[in-house]
Amino acid sequence: MTAPMIKMRNVTKVYENGVVALDDVTVDVGKGELAFLTGPSGAGKSTFLKLITVEEKATEGLVEVAGHDLEALRRRDIPYLRRRIGVVFQDFRLLSERTVLENVMLPLTILGLTPAEQRRRALQVLTVVGLAQRKDARPLELSGGEQQRVAIARAIALDPAILLADEPTGNLDPDITWHIMKLFRAINARGTAVVIATHDYDVVRKMDARIIKILDGKLPPGPPA
Amino acid sequence: MKNTGFFLREAFKNIGRGGTLTAAAVLAITFAALIAGIFGTVYYNLRMIYEEVRQELYVDVYMKYEVDEERAAAVGKHLRRLPGVARADYISREKAAEEFVGLFPEDSDLLSALGENPLPASYRVYLAGEERAPEEVARLVEEIKAVDGVDDAVYAQEWLSNLERAARVVGVAGAAVAVVLGAAAILVVISTIGLAVYARRETIAIMKMVGATDGFVRAPFVVEGFLIGVFGGLLALAALYGGVQFLQTYDVAVRFLPETYVGAGLGAFALGGALGSSVAVRRFLKV
Numbered sequence: 274m275t276a277p278m279i280k281m282r283n284v285t286k287v288y289e290n291g292v293v294a295l296d297d298v299t300v301d302v303g304k305g306e307l308a309f310l311t312g313p314s315g316a317g318k319s320t321f322l323k324l325i326t327v328e329e330k331a332t333e334g335l336v337e338v339a340g341h342d343l344e345a346l347r348r349r350d351i352p353y354l355r356r357r358i359g360v361v362f363q364d365f366r367l368l369s370e371r372t373v374l375e376n377v378m379l380p381l382t383i384l385g386l387t388p389a390e391q392r393r394r395a396l397q398v399l400t401v402v403g404l405a406q407r408k409d410a411r412p413l414e415l416s417g418g419e420q421q422r423v424a425i426a427r428a429i430a431l432d433p434a435i436l437l438a439d440e441p442t443g444n445l446d447p448d449i450t451w452h453i454m455k456l457f458r459a460i461n462a463r464g465t466a467v468v469i470a471t472h473d474y475d476v477v478r479k480m481d482a483r484i485i486k487i488l489d490g491k492l493p494p495g496p497p498a
Numbered sequence: 499m500k501n502t503g504f505f506l507r508e509a510f511k512n513i514g515r516g517g518t519l520t521a522a523a524v525l526a527i528t529f530a531a532l533i534a535g536i537f538g539t540v541y542y543n544l545r546m547i548y549e550e551v552r553q554e555l556y557v558d559v560y561m562k563y564e565v566d567e568e569r570a571a572a573v574g575k576h577l578r579r580l581p582g583v584a585r586a587d588y589i590s591r592e593k594a595a596e597e598f599v600g601l602f603p604e605d606s607d608l609l610s611a612l613g614e615n616p617l618p619a620s621y622r623v624y625l626a627g628e629e630r631a632p633e634e635v636a637r638l639v640e641e642i643k644a645v646d647g648v649d650d651a652v653y654a655q656e657w658l659s660n661l662e663r664a665a666r667v668v669g670v671a672g673a674a675v676a677v678v679l680g681a682a683a684i685l686v687v688i689s690t691i692g693l694a695v696y697a698r699r700e701t702i703a704i705m706k707m708v709g710a711t712d713g714f715v716r717a718p719f720v721v722e723g724f725l726i727g728v729f730g731g732l733l734a735l736a737a738l739y740g741g742v743q744f745l746q747t748y749d750v751a752v753r754f755l756p757e758t759y760v761g762a763g764l765g766a767f768a769l770g771g772a773l774g775s776s777v778a779v780r781r782f783l784k785v
Contacts, residue, residue: 349712352710353709356708360707366703366707367704368704379704379708380708383708383709383711383714384709
């Protein structure tokens with residue numbers, strides 16, 4: 274395996290209120306790998322993802338993302354790391370007052386592309402998720418599954434090295450869940466490392482992929498991944 | 499900057515969304531700027547009157563009564579040689595009498611009743627140079643008084659120094675009031691934009707999640723604060739201009755502020771608005 278995209282060594286995260294969210298976690302996610310992060314609610318899945326996006330910092334241990342030691346990463350460099358990480362949330366987190374196209378264009382605007390180029394790239398990824406025809410709709414005019422696809426389009430607009438999804442299908446029907454999962458798999462097939470946090474074991478079982486289990490902030494002992 | 503268009507659009511959208519809140523911030527700025535502008539106008543006008551009076555300042559130098567024409571000519575020579583004196587016009591006793599009659603025709607019989615002309619000969623001394631500090635004028639007048647044959651030297655000293663003092667008081671008071679009101683206006687901008695930022699914290703969090711820098715998030719708000727400052731300042735200027743025009747229709751010789759004052763004032767309020775926004779948005783950037 275080439276250098277891992279995400280590398281954690283003995284990572285512990287203790288929140289200010291004393292809650293131990295992660296306890297001595299060591300794990301690698303390779304370039305182009307697809308992995309499910311499973312465990313019951315409150316097991317530490319979200320914290321795991323937040324450490325990767327530098328929303329939180331590890332209390333102890335080493336976290337490396339795309340070769341960057343996050344402890345050493347300067348605050349002003351965080352945005353540039355985040356441009357290489359796409360994130361999808363359970364509640365989609367779309368900007369409701371903007372159109373689908375504008376939502377997908379946002380990371381491209383931030384990157385400073387010309388308006389024409391932003392549009393072209395945004396339409397391209399909207400086509401990937403099958404929503405190019407809804408580009409002028411507002412998010413709330415769309416179904417939950419469609420909104421999540423817009424969020425995925427936004428997450429992959431910058432062609433990220435890593436795509437993180439936090440309970441991406443938590444609000445969706447089973448058929449739609451399946452459709453979204455296939456989308457993740459297709460994105461992964463293009464070389465993006467994908468980590469999906471979910472407590473939906475049915476889905477995980479059907480997707481033949483690596484599973485990283487978290488229980489009470491720990492990875493249960495087993496054969497090293 | 500490559501995203502200028504985006505920032506401007508966002509700023510205008512924010513202003514539109516802000517609605518009454520933004521209007522309140524603009525009005526707060528307008529109010530502060532208007533008060534500052536009124537003080538500025540009063541100060542500027544006093545200053546201008548003062549300058550004009552100073553330009554036309556002359557000293558009346560009265561000869562002693564016993565001084566004859568010959569001595570008077572010698573005094574005139576002396577006066578003209580003094581540094582700071584531009585010109586000295588001789589007014590003979592006869593001419594003084596004529597002027598008196600000209601000025602007070604109803605009292606002309608007073609002079610003839612006296613039989614003898616009681617008016618002394620004098621010189622009207624005009625001062626040289628643009629800059630005449632009141633102390634300098636006072637020193638020169640003392641020097642003139644010491645000239646042999648001179649009885650007294652009179653000029654509009656009291657009026658001039660009163661005018662200068664008034665201008666200074668208005669200037670200082672105006673500056674103090676402008677600082678206090680300006681600070682209050684900036685606080686209003688901080689809290690207004692603070693509310694706008696708070697309402698958009700989710701948007702900010704999303705922007706940061708997709709890789710926006712702090713500067714990128716801050717820019718539209720800073721532009722918004724800048725525009726609020728400019729709008730407020732312009733409204734105040736319009737009101738002030740209207741007021742000056744109104745006074746002028748009643749023949750009050752009030753002058754409107756010169757461009758430098760207008761520019762400095764607008765700049766200060768625009769900068770204050772931008773600064774206020776920058777402060778307001780800072781605490782929401784820690785995502």
